[in-house]
Each structure stands twice: as structure tokens, then as C-alpha cells.
Amino acid sequence: MNNPEMQCMTREHLRQVHNIESECFAIPWSYDSFEEELENPLAIYLVAMVGGEVAGFAGMHHVVDEGNITxxxxxxxxxxxxxxxxxxxxxxxxxxxxxxxxxxxxxxxxNHIAFRLYGRHGFTFAGIRKNYYVDTKEDAIVMWKEFGEVAQ
Ligand SMILES: CC(C)(COP(=O)(O)OP(=O)(O)OC[C@H]1O[C@@H](n2cnc3c(N)ncnc32)[C@H](O)[C@@H]1OP(=O)(O)O)[C@@H](O)C(=O)NCCC(=O)NCCS
Structure with missing residues (x-):
């Protein structure tokens, strides 16, 4: 078990983040898209560092009172x-x-692994978007997690 160190994504992580993106997704975001996220005031990106390398990353857009995991x-x-x-x-x-x-x-x-992962962290099934993914026309499951009383 590696204990990852969480950091905010910076320019120096971009190359490794983009490599992981390309390894993991059929239609990866471009390097430029990640670079633009650094300038996006709505974007929040974390990298998980293991042994000085980026082992994984995650991003979210914060719009009004909602977070959308990208x-x-x-x-x-x-x-x-x-x-x-x-x-x-x-x-x-x-x-x-x-x-x-x-x-x-x-x-x-x-993507049963990801669906279960989100479920363990309080996300629940909210619906299906038909033919959502352009590569395979696979449907998307939409999930939500509510934080209860914290909203102002
Ligand atoms: C989804 C993903 C981010 C999970 O990352 P991870 O570091 O393996 O996540 P965790 O270790 O916290 O949890 C993985 C769970 O899947 C299980 N698992 C089952 N088969 C697995 C496999 N072949 N590899 C990894 N985990 C597996 C693990 O046991 C664990 O479940 P548990 O906690 O109930 O034991 C990773 O699989 C990934 O990058 N997938 C490709 C990109 C992707 O699909 N992203 C999600 C888009 S919505």
C-alpha cells in the first residue's frame, strides 16, 4: 500500500497528468486542455504523488454551489x-x-470499478444519459452526492 501525498495540480505535473489521461481514456483530453484548466478559476485539480511521481489525478469544476467531477x-x-x-x-x-x-x-x-468507488464515497445513482460517450455510444450513469446542511 502506497500512501499518496495529495497536492494541487501545477504546471510541473501536467506532462505526467496528460500521460495518465492518455493511458486511461479512449478519448483523452489534450495536453492544452489540462494547461487551460490551470487558468480556469472554476477548476480544482488534485494529484496523488507517490515517490515523487504522479500516480493519479482528479478534477472538478465548482459552479455556484455544485461540484462536477470532470x-x-x-x-x-x-x-x-x-x-x-x-x-x-x-x-x-x-x-x-x-x-x-x-x-x-x-x-x-x-465501468463497475469506478461506479463502486463513487458509491463508497456517498454518490448515488440519479439517472442515465443515453449514448453519452461518442466513441462507443455507451450510456452514462449520472451520480450525485449531497452534502446536506452545508449549502448557504
Ligand atoms: C477508477 C480508478 C480511478 C480507481 O482507482 P484505484 O486507485 O484503483 O481505486 P481504489 O484502489 O481506491 O479502489 C479500487 C477498487 O476497485 C477494486 N478493483 C477490482 N479490480 C481491480 C483492478 N483490476 N484494479 C484495481 N482495482 C480493482 C479494488 O479492490 C477497490 O475496491 P475495494 O476498495 O472494494 O477493494 C482506476 O481504476 C482508473 O484510473 N480507471 C481508469 C480511468 C477511469 O475509469 N476513471 C473513472 C472515470 S468515471
Whole structure:
């Protein structure tokens, strides 16, 4: 079990973050998209560092009182060690500190590992977006997590 150190994503993490994105997703975000996120005042990105390297990352957009998880990925050799869970927890902790009322995300219907991971962190099934993913036309499950009384 590696104990990841959570950091906010900075320019020096971008190359590794983009490599992980490319390894993990059929339609990866471009390097430039991540670079633009650094300038996006709505974007919150965490990297999980193990041995000085980026083992995984997760991002969220904070719009009004909602957090929308944009992406989360862990390098293959580090999976199953709790890093994905630590990243979700890290975003939820930031959301709670910012008094975000609720968080949402989409996950492929076939991505059972991610669906279970989110479920363990309080996200519940809210519906299906048909043919959401352009590569395979796979449906997306929409999930929400509510923070109860913290919203102002
Ligand atoms: C989803 C993802 C981020 C999870 O990261 P992770 O670091 O493996 O997450 P955790 O270790 O916290 O939890 C993984 C869970 O899946 C289980 N698991 C089952 N098969 C596994 C496998 N082949 N590899 C890793 N974990 C596996 C683990 O046991 C664990 O469940 P448990 O806590 O009930 O034992 C990672 O699998 C990933 O990057 N996937 C590709 C990108 C992706 O699908 N992102 C989500 C988009 S919505």
C-alpha cells in the first residue's frame, strides 16, 4: 500500500497528468486542455504523488454551489491501493470546505470499478444519459452526492 501525498495540480505535473489521461481514456483530453484548466478559476485539480511521481489525478469544476467531477484516473501499476478513493475523498473534502451543496459526475455503465468507488464515497445513482460517450455510444450513469446542511 502506497500512501499518496495529495497536492494541487501545477504546471510541473501536467506532462505526467496528460500521460495518465492518455493511458486511461479512449478519448483523452489534450495536453492544452489540462494547461487551460490551470487558468480556469472554476477548476480544482488534485494529484496523488507517490515517490515523487504522479500516480493519479482528479478534477472538478465548482459552479455556484455544485461540484462536477470532470475526470479521475490512476496509473495502472498503482490501482487497487486506495489512491482513487483518496482522490475522491480529497475532492469531497475540498467541496465540503467550500460549502458546495452537491457533487455530480458521469460514469460509463460498464465501468463497475469506478461506479463502486463513487458509491463508497456517498454518490448515488440519479439517472442515465443515453449514448453519452461518442466513441462507443455507451450510456452514462449520472451520480450525485449531497452534502446536506452545508449549502448557504
Ligand atoms: C477508477 C480508478 C480511478 C480507481 O482507482 P484505484 O486507485 O484503483 O481505486 P481504489 O484502489 O481506491 O479502489 C479500487 C477498487 O476497485 C477494486 N478493483 C477490482 N479490480 C481491480 C483492478 N483490476 N484494479 C484495481 N482495482 C480493482 C479494488 O479492490 C477497490 O475496491 P475495494 O476498495 O472494494 O477493494 C482506476 O481504476 C482508473 O484510473 N480507471 C481508469 C480511468 C477511469 O475509469 N476513471 C473513472 C472515470 S468515471
Amino acid at each position: 475526470n479521475i484516473a490512476v496509473r495502472r501499476q498503482y490501482r487497487g491501493q486506495g489512491i482513487g478513493g483518496a482522490l475522491v475523498r480529497g475532492l469531497c473534502d475540498i467541496a465540503a470546505a467550500k460549502k458546495i451543496a452537491k457533487m455530480t459526475l458521469e460514469v460509463r455503465v460498464g
